[in-house]
Amino acid sequence: MTITPTEPPHPTPLQDAEPPRRGKPWNEDDFLELMRACRGGSTLAEIARRVGRSESSIGPQLRRLLPTEERHLPVELALPRLRQLDRDGDYDWLSALAQRSKSPWEIEREALAERDARGIGTFNDEELLTVALALASCSLPLQTTVTQRCAQELDRRRLTDELHRRAARLTQAAAERLFGRDRYRDDYQPYWQVEEHPSIVDAQGWLARGGQSPQYGGE
Known part of the structure; x- marks a missing residue:
């Protein structure tokens, strides 16, 4: 009996490939790209792909761009609220980012x-x-x-x-x-x-x- 060798299957791209910037510290360029995606009407998943991050990591960073008294908002409200604040395209998100939330002790x-x-x-x-x-x-x-x-x-x-x-x-x-x-x-x-x-x-x-x-x- 002759056994015909079979070719190995061609590699297929992983559906859940690790985001290229996963685990790396967020910098100003990351937040700038996030704001551009937000202004462009991107969804949460689209924003994650654009900045090279996991979707679960986008929500906390969106909240950091809100005023400190609004950072308790859930992710599904943080994105529309950020768009509302930036409706004229002049939201000072850098100043908001520089504001530190007070600790419970403070x-x-x-x-x-x-x-x-x-x-x-x-x-x-x-x-x-x-x-x-x-x-x-x-x-x-x-x-x-x-x-x-x-x-x-x-x-x-x-x-x-x-x-x-x-x-x-x-x-x-x-x-x-x-x-x-x-x-x-x-x-x-x-x-x-x-x-x-x-x-x-x-x-x-x-x-x-x-x-x-x-x-x-x-x-």
């Missing part, structure tokens, strides 16, 4: 700074100490967030010791109004020098609780 820091700019953080030291003395001496339950923020601000400015001294002087002044002659006694000692005086203990306890008022009544 967003949180800005929110805290904005909050402080409207509240206790705007007080000067004297105002803060006045408010803290009023909160520390209040016998009624207080809103925890207010007292905690006040205590945190006192600690940040290192004013806790000054609050202790002022709390003691406040009690001393009240006692002297009631017992005005006590200052002439041989054993007289200013209350702010008494380490365990209730006014000092109260102020220290208030700060130790992080500005939280004592609980009243049952649990």
